[in-house]
Amino acid sequence: MADVLIVYWSGTGNTEMMAEKIKEGLENNHLVVKMATVDEVDPSEVSNYNKILLGCPSMGEDELEDTEFEPFFEEITGLIAGKHVGLFGSYGWGEGEWMTLWENQLKLTGANLFQKGLIVNYTPTEEDDELCVVFGEAFAKL
Ligand SMILES: Cc1cc2nc3c(=O)[nH]c(=O)nc-3n(C[C@H](O)[C@H](O)[C@H](O)COP(=O)(O)O)c2cc1C
Numbered sequence: 001m002a003d004v005l006i007v008y009w010s011g012t013g014n015t016e017m018m019a020e021k022i023k024e025g026l027e028n029n030h031l032v033v034k035m036a037t038v039d040e041v042d043p044s045e046v047s048n049y050n051k052i053l054l055g056c057p058s059m060g061e062d063e064l065e066d067t068e069f070e071p072f073f074e075e076i077t078g079l080i081a082g083k084h085v086g087l088f089g090s091y092g093w094g095e096g097e098w099m100t101l102w103e104n105q106l107k108l109t110g111a112n113l114f115q116k117g118l119i120v121n122y123t124p125t126e127e128d129d130e131l132c133v134v135f136g137e138a139f140a141k142l
Contacts, residue, residue, distance in 0.1 A: 002034035004139070005046065008055030009038045009069040014090035014123050015055045021129045022053060022088060022118075025136020038068050043075035051084045051142065058091035058098035073105075081110030084142050087117035088135065090124070114139055 004026055010016035023033050038056075046052055056069045064070040087102055099117040106113050118135045120128045 001032075001048065003031040003049075004033050004051045004053065005041075005049040006033060006035040006053045006055065007038050007041050007046075007072070008035075008089075009065045010055070010057065010090075011059075011065070014120065015057045015088070017124050018088050018090065018118070018120055018128075018132050019053075019055050021124070021132030022055075022086075022136035022139070025133040025138075026140045027136075028133070029137055029140035031140045038072045041072070043072055043079070046076045046083075047079050049083070051139065052080065053086045053088065053139065055088045056102075057089045058096065062091075062094065062098040062101070064098065064102060077105075077109045083111050084114055084139070085111040086114035086135070086139050088119070088132070089117070090120045090122060092122060096121075114142065 006019055008015050008019045019035060023035050026033050056064050059065040096119040099119050103113055103117050
């Protein structure tokens with residue numbers, strides 16, 4: 001059994017790149033990571049983890065992707081109270097408002113939101129990659 005579950009959706013690979021770098025940060029601190037796309041995970045699986053990272057880009061009108069990720073998130077809302085949950089994702093324009101909305105939704109579940117959700121504009125730069133690694137390293141230390 002892994003120490004941390006990372007579940008993400010990524011249409012063009014940007015959020016996936018973030019997930020890879022966050023995973024690297026977790027592994028730098030010797031955690032075992034299960035990383036999977038949202039279609040590969042049964043929502044009930046989150047019950048097995050105390051540390052969960054969720055990744056989804058801004059889609060629609062500053063919303064979570066609504067065919068796979070949003071339904072998954074809805075399904076896990078009753079299962080994550082008291083757990084450490086971190087959020088991340090890529091966005092295209094504006095200020096990344098979807099993340100603020102998502103953070104607020106997460107807080108309503110009773111989960112412990114880790115830091116602020118990590119957001120990257122479009123494709124992660126080298127600097128963004130480093131921020132993702134640091135995010136993973138800090139999450140590992142919880
Ligand atoms: C259908 C669609 C809708 C989008 N809507 C938004 C949006 O409302 N706000 C925003 O900041 N970016 C929006 N974007 C831009 C994506 O968030 C951005 O391209 C992101 O890097 C995609 O991440 P991914 O490569 O992990 O799929 C949209 C992109 C697509 C394809």
